[in-house]
Amino acid sequence: MSGSDKPNYRAWFQSLARPEERYALDEIVYTDSQGGLLQVVHDMDELAKTSADEWKRILDGRTRGGNWPYGSGVWGMKEWVLPEIDNDNVVSMYEGHSNLFWAERYGAQIGVEDLWIKLCGNSHTGSFKDLGMTVLVSMVKEMIAGGKEIPAVACASTGDTSAALAAYAAAAGIPSVVFLPRGKISMAQLIQPVSNGAIVFALDTDFDGCMEIVKQVAERDGVYLANSMNSLRIEGQKTISPEIVQDFGWEVPDWLIIPGGNLGNVSALAKGLDLLLDLGIIDRKPRICVAQAEAANPLYLSYLKDFAVFEPVAARTTVASAIQIGNPVSIDKAVDALRRYDGVVEQASEGEIYEACAAADRTGLFNCPHTGVALVALEKLVGRGLVKGSDRVVVVSTAHGLKFVDFKLEYHQMQVSGMIPELSNPPIDLPADYQTVRDQMRREIDRRFAG
Ligand SMILES: *Cc1c(COP(=O)(O)O)cnc(C)c1O
Numbered sequence: 001m002s003g004s005d006k007p008n009y010r011a012w013f014q015s016l017a018r019p020e021e022r023y024a025l026d027e028i029v030y031t032d033s034q035g036g037l038l039q040v041v042h043d044m045d046e047l048a049k050t051s052a053d054e055w056k057r058i059l060d061g062r063t064r065g066g067n068w069p070y071g072s073g074v075w076g077m078k079e080w081v082l083p084e085i086d087n088d089n090v091v092s093m094y095e096g097h098s099n100l101f102w103a104e105r106y107g108a109q110i111g112v113e114d115l116w117i118k119l120c121g122n123s124h125t126g127s128f129k130d131l132g133m134t135v136l137v138s139m140v141k142e143m144i145a146g147g148k149e150i151p152a153v154a155c156a157s158t159g160d161t162s163a164a165l166a167a168y169a170a171a172a173g174i175p176s177v178v179f180l181p182r183g184k185i186s187m188a189q190l191i192q193p194v195s196n197g198a199i200v201f202a203l204d205t206d207f208d209g210c211m212e213i214v215k216q217v218a219e220r221d222g223v224y225l226a227n228s229m230n231s232l233r234i235e236g237q238k239t240i241s242p243e244i245v246q247d248f249g250w251e252v253p254d255w256l257i258i259p260g261g262n263l264g265n266v267s268a269l270a271k272g273l274d275l276l277l278d279l280g281i282i283d284r285k286p287r288i289c290v291a292q293a294e295a296a297n298p299l300y301l302s303y304l305k306d307f308a309v310f311e312p313v314a315a316r317t318t319v320a321s322a323i324q325i326g327n328p329v330s331i332d333k334a335v336d337a338l339r340r341y342d343g344v345v346e347q348a349s350e351g352e353i354y355e356a357c358a359a360a361d362r363t364g365l366f367n368c369p370h371t372g373v374a375l376v377a378l379e380k381l382v383g384r385g386l387v388k389g390s391d392r393v394v395v396v397s398t399a400h401g402l403k404f405v406d407f408k409l410e411y412h413q414m415q416v417s418g419m420i421p422e423l424s425n426p427p428i429d430l431p432a433d434y435q436t437v438r439d440q441m442r443r444e445i446d447r448r449f450a451g
Pocket residue numbers: 127128129160161259260261262263264265266322323368370398399
């Protein structure tokens with residue numbers, strides 16, 4: 001890797017359906033000429049000139065280090081992500097390298113001894129969306145530096161995407177515009193883009209109506225589109241799987257369980273694994289399970305028919321609001337990923353999501369509802385005998401529980417309609433009197449921890 005042998009890493013957009021159709025990564029293009037999805041493709045021959053052992057050594061050496069921007073989990077894999085970008089244009093908040101930990105007590109309860117949680121929500125804006133947004137906003141900064149006229153970056157979103165876009169755009173000094181459906185947004189979902197100075201439009205419509213508007217301002221006014229059809233985001237998100245493998249000392253787990261809505265993230269997970277296989281860093285495939293809410297389960301329904309047919313559904317309300325999507329953009333990429341990684345799909349009812357989150361929280365976790373969907377799926381896989389008690393399983397936790405406190409409050413205050421919670425734990429109101437407090441405390445300790 002020195003002198004004239006210096007590698008010339010390259011990547012480009014390529015049409016999924018027509019591989020001959022290619023675009024440069026600094027072109028403003030979101031779909032191919034027929035409206036189909038693009039993906040970022042890397043010059044693998046060039047990457048393969050570096051041996052597997054050398055890649056491992058390089059990545060281990062960069063982890064959490066101070067050499068900008070390589071200490072970030074995403075930019076530590078810069079050659080695999082966006083090799084040609086100028087480091088000065090990288091917009092990073094040192095995302096990635098989220099903690100992976102052994103969920104010993106919860107695993108024992110559901111019969112999986114080797115259960116691990118990858119907490120992708122332990123990140124700047126509290127969800128894995130940061131991993132993709134650092135890449136997209138960096139590319140925008142590079143395009144602007146190169147003279148392209150981009151007045152703003154925009155997305156339609158109700159939650160995590162707009163939070164990540166607003167934060168990274170603000171860090172770069174680039175205007176961001178967020179389109180939200182008025183009255184359908186919680187305070188927590190609204191406050192991040194508001195605080196970060198995004199132009200926040202609350203439109204008198206639903207999410208799909210917002211999507212229509214954002215597409216128009218992208219087409220007619222040159223605003224750069226940050227929604228998930230933009231495949232730059234996948235390049236950042238695909239670092240999740242190499243990072244998990246790195247966390248295990250470059251060993252592959254048996255199962256990866258991930259919640260899915262628009263299905264970009266499962267496509268990304270598989271894309272990261274593809275890269276590791278291509279470079280010879282791993283020689284074995286894990287299996288993948290996508291977990292969906294029963295209220296928004298088009299992939300699950302398709303799985304039941306062996307993916308022979310796919311039909312969008314009208315998504316119903318679910319506490320797992322980030323995956324309340326009936327017509328996923330990345331369906332083709334996701335089905336391809338599941339076919340190649342011996343994948344399965346499971347679903348979770350609303351009641352199951354509440355109870356799984358509560359049970360896991362009791363063992364020290366603090367789950368967002370989407371992670372709860374994945375935990376329900378895992379229990380069902382154990383029940384079906386697909387996950388064995390000795391398998392090493394990783395649940396990809398997609399957001400921080402603190403972003404989704406409303407559903408936990410509802411549960412513990414026993415306000416979920418049609419449901420009597422098994423593990424509710426409301427605060428106990430008492431007068432400030434020692435004897436009263438002491439008696440109640442002793443009763444509670446005995447009730448909870450006896451036998
Ligand atoms: C975006 C999001 C998802 C779903 O990811 P997709 O790529 O749309 O499948 C799951 N959980 C959380 C917390 C999210 O923000």
